[in-house]
Amino acid sequence: MQSLLLAAGGSATFPVLSALVVLPVIGALFLLLLPNSRPENFKQITFLFSAVVGAMAIWVLTAFDTSPAHAAEMQLENSHTWIESLGISWHLGIDGISLWLVVLTGVIFPIAIVAIDAEHTPKAYYAWLLVLEAGCMGVFLALDLFAFFVFFEIVLIPMYFLIGQWGHGERAYAATKFFIYTMFGSALMLVGILSLAFLNEAETGVLTFNLIELAESQAIATTTARWIFLSFALAFAVKVPLFPVHTWLPDAHTNAPTAGSVILAAVMLKLGTYGFLRFGIYLFPEAAVWFAPALVTLGTIGIIYGAVAATMQRDLKRLVAYSSVAHLGFIVIGTFALNTEGIEGGILQMVNHGLSTGALFLLVGWIYDRRHTREISELGGLQKPAPYFAGVFMVVMLSSIGLPGLNGFVGEFLTLIGAFAAHRWWAVVAASGVIIAALYLLWAYQRVFHGPAEGDNATMKDLTLKEAFIMAPFLFGIVFMGVYPKPVIERMEPAVDALISHVEFHVDDFEEPTADIVVPVAADDHGDDAEDAEDDH
């Protein structure tokens, strides 16, 4: 069966990657053409389109060639000339790094669409969601810098409208802040992209925006490459968000509608970390090595700062938002550890954070729907009226804390090992972030779910069957990746190794930092990991 699908994908008869990007757009246009008379159809049609996209993403997962000869390569590539005179093409491809993010995107969107109803003007709401999906898919698949920038920038528009029109509270402020922050970052990246292409043309005589060609040619002077890396790094740092350019995130998350928060956390924050991997390190290996200490420092500050700030929040959603800052810090320190464990852990953590924080935002959104407040002080004792809700919340929360046996642990553990090998003391500091995470999440859980339930809290509705079905894929992913991460790591490892040897090849005095301790990568036996982690704590 697999070989059959592979043959279908490999022969490139059907450009499945282009379809992942284009189909949501077709869905959005289709929605716009529908009459307003039957608004209840909008949600079903949107779900249908996103579910088909999700199914295709999973099909890509099965079609992905894991044989040693091809596992590290770009697969299912799809390329058409876009602007001839500038050497720009519509060039999509997938490898072990982007594979899981594409699958995550494909799965999260239908869930976010089915889980929450639009509060008003459903047509525009669902159309924007579909456009957002297309943009996110595009970022993860693009292998042309122009195409990448287009997608990277276009995702701002739907999110801006989702926050601005369907958000709560200070939504206009939050939406504008989100837009301006991210646009400022990417504006300089545009200059960086163009500088890279034209300087490369001056050296090689070929004007191209093709990622792989640019990364392989490495024709630019070291100092220049550092400047250009900086312009990329700024764009990605805002998107991640790294301390100190993270301040848009709590506002955006808190005021966004629930679906917006879920997607923002689960998918959009990964655009920045993915960008660091695919475009930062790959295009500018020397500069990445040079800037790595600075970025790891910022990541570590982000971990501690995010955790401490989360501890002090009164608003449950804001608390989860700050916990995102901390989690993304782990991804960054893993990525810039520049070794196999760190980068793999970073990618795993991207997926993990998508699952656990996405689910947390969903649950918080449901609490808000029932209680019309997110103030922790006004909630309490929810465990009694809603035991199943509390149970699900606890599992998700523990995954976010990084409890061994759940997904969060594997990712955090690998990033910390990677960081420990490269920047020992930063890893020590970062590990304390894990403890603070346990503190603020457990504390919040205790205040919200334990104790006596008074007033409206006593009558809160428990998890409905529909909600249970929606949570099921999250719980499955959380447990599966916690217990048996091997299939996931297996598929990303060749691409990660290829990236690291690319860095080693192009940077003279760089060797992959390794720890003195023995590290069970792609751990078959999970029990060992758990013991190690307990020692670590």
Add this chain to the structure above:
Amino acid sequence: MLAQVTSPPVQTPDVVWSALTPLMTLAVGAILLIMFRSIVKRMPAEFDAAITTAIGPATVLGMWIVGGLVGNDVPLADLRDDVSEPVFYIGLIAVLVLSAGFVRSMRIGFDAAFTVGVGLVSFVATVVLWQQHFRPADLSEADLLAGANPGGGPIAAFGTQYGLDGFALVFGGLIALAVVSSALLFDGYLRRERLEGAEMYVLLMLSAAGGLVMVGANDLIVLFLGLETLSIAVYVMAAMHSRRTEALEAGLKYFVLGAFSSAFLLYGMAMVYGATGSLNLLEIRAYLEATILIDDAMLLIGFGMLLVGLGFKVAAVPFHAWTPDVYQGAPTPVVAFMASAVKAAGFAALVRVFYLSFIGFAEDWQPVIYALAVATLLLGSLLAIVQRDAKRMLAYSSISHAGFILVGVQAATGRGVASVVFYAAAYTFLVIGSFGVLTVVSGEGDRATSLDDLNGLNRRNPALAFAFTIFLLGQAGVPLTTGFVAKFEVIGAAVDARSFWLAIIAMIAAVVSAFLYLRIVLSMYLGSADEEAEPISVNPAAAVAIVAALLLTIGFGVVPGPIDQLANDAILAFTG
């Protein structure tokens, strides 16, 4: 020196009439309309309707005939041969009937329909000329050896004074399209403001004819003639709404400052003439290439004065002061024309003079343009965000856009000029769309243009709000609109010329002005409209203009290849 004073015997210039068609169409159209209207003041209603409807087929036939005259062949001959003659002619008749139905369903007035027709014919003439002379892709090596001249220099249309090259044709086509869309916007506006009359349309066509002279001028004096024709017509148009004091003020201000700048321009031309002994752009270039000037002070002063004069026209800081007041006071569709056609013509002239003639002195004028660009970008975008009036905001944003185009000019490379062409093309439709929406929204008296008046536009007319959003996002440079590709090309040209800091400043200015566009978008979607605020209806003619601009903005934003190719072909005359 004596040799220069001796004047050669006056010769009758060689005139290539076909190359003059776009220009002549507009000029003759203007004259015909004013003559017709001075004889026939009012027509009986049925007769008016009938003759207006007839303009549809007449335009189609006109385009066909002019296309044939210019192209020296039956137009669409290929298509005719493909589908066989009877089918082709039946199809033609069907198109004629359809066009009549289209005009009728638009419920457009006679004058506007006539102007739209003239604009379309003029546009078709530029397209046919382009296909005839500047289609490098189709020219083989053998053709080139045989002396075909794919934009290798202007076609001498009127002696050495006026020529058409690819660059001029692209800008000419843009101006013709600006006439079409402005006329569509005028129709509803003039009726709403009870200003019906042919004058506005006549001035529109005259002004555009001046613009066409300007973009094709190969001689400083011809350039000046074109500029004055263009400007004087626009001064009057700005003041046309005679019951609004703001409009009168705008017209007067524009006139006084415009005349002032013309004086500078003329003085600059005199200086250049003094330094080089010629007014012809190509002769100036040849002279400067062949001669080493011992003292180039006079030439440099000439550059400066030309820059001041053209800087006024394109509203570059510090010569921008007239823009906000004039844009705010002038009738909104006139602003659409000013910001699109007049600005495009100004930049065409700027590039023509500085890039074609003075390229050898690029080191001297590049820093000046660099400084102008920085000031224009920053001041335009910063002052835009403190405004409370949408028209004023867009006025400042148009200043900022001028800064972007100057970034392309500053590069002084072929890529730079191509990016100027692209930016002008993209901006023309963005700005026509934006002011088109404002024309509809501003309501009777052209008053409701403050940010508060845009509050809740989404509820009053969602389609209009959506269109305005796209135009604003396009101006902000959001991908998948032409605005983004335009910025991409301009920044690319700057980076290619190693002006990294200018590129960075330009992008920062783009972010600052994004804030301004978001303010407008926010008030449309989040601001609460008054309870009694009525839904806004759009008259069909304006809707056609807005929808066309919208489709072009998104269409060429997604598939920018053709425009990019056009821009690159257009500059062959300059880069050889």
